[in-house]
Amino acid sequence: xxxxxxxxxxxxxxxxxxxxxxxxxxxxxxxxxxxxxxxxxxxxxxxxxxxxxxxxxxxxxxxxxxxxxxxxxxxxxxxxxxxxxxxxxxxxxxxxxxxxxxxxxxxxxxxx
Amino acid sequence: xxxxxxxxxxxxxxxxxxxxxxxxxxxxxxxxxxxxxxxxxxxxxxxxxxxxxxxxxxxxxxxxxxxxxxxxxxxxxxxxxxxxxxxxxxxxxxxxxxxxxxxxxxxxxxxxxxxx
Numbered sequence: 001x002x003x004x005x006x007x008x009x010x011x012x013x014x015x016x017x018x019x020x021x022x023x024x025x026x027x028x029x030x031x032x033x034x035x036x037x038x039x040x041x042x043x044x045x046x047x048x049x050x051x052x053x054x055x056x057x058x059x060x061x062x063x064x065x066x067x068x069x070x071x072x073x074x075x076x077x078x079x080x081x082x083x084x085x086x087x088x089x090x091x092x093x094x095x096x097x098x099x100x101x102x103x104x105x106x107x108x109x110x111x112x
Numbered sequence: 113x114x115x116x117x118x119x120x121x122x123x124x125x126x127x128x129x130x131x132x133x134x135x136x137x138x139x140x141x142x143x144x145x146x147x148x149x150x151x152x153x154x155x156x157x158x159x160x161x162x163x164x165x166x167x168x169x170x171x172x173x174x175x176x177x178x179x180x181x182x183x184x185x186x187x188x189x190x191x192x193x194x195x196x197x198x199x200x201x202x203x204x205x206x207x208x209x210x211x212x213x214x215x216x217x218x219x220x221x222x223x224x225x226x227x228x
Binding site for chain 2: 001049050051052055091093095097101104
């Protein structure tokens with residue numbers, strides 16, 4: 001299995017500020033022939049199923065605000081939430097789909 | 113509109129069997145893999161396995177192989193997750209999901225509680 005390690009486990013950010021979540025894979029999830037990173041980000045709010053935010057490491061899902069952005073390649077990835085809103089309070093997960101899918105442990109984002 | 117609707121919450125005893133369901137609508141059910149994801153209380157997401165309803169090709173995460181059975185009935189656009197003998201440690205929320213290589217669409221989840 002590819003192990004996905006997220007950091008930090010939790011963070012508290014003031015409204016309007018930026019939240020940065022890191023995700024590291026135990027091996028590269030970059031498929032060289034397509035030059036695509038098989039990495040997605042999900043948001044899960046309490047009592048709800050996860051919601052797809054980003055795929056191919058940086059492609060926003062339709063309807064996702066552009067405050068959410070993904071970056072990185074190979075083994076190191078970042079989800080950035082700009083201008084944090086109250087509605088962004090959630091747990092965020094990265095997932096690789098290069099091989100048998102695995103998720104990171106999650107990062108809880110709260111308001112400071 | 114793509115929808116995945118899961119069966120309702122279950123409370124079972126250890127050793128009992130269980131089959132939960134996930135009914136798809138609004139898309140070609142046989143054309144997309146459906147995955148099952150476990151979320152134990154207060155914990156993260158674990159991918160369990162997938163099925164391609166078009167030909168019932170099924171793959172399991174090794175840790176779930178032999179512990180659960182994934183199946184599908186394309187005639188009623190429904191996928192299933194089944195246990196033959198539940199354990200207390202199977203207590204969790206179970207989600208079905210689909211949408212291609214990433215999970216764009218999710219069911220609402222089925223809470224399974226196993227307690228003596």
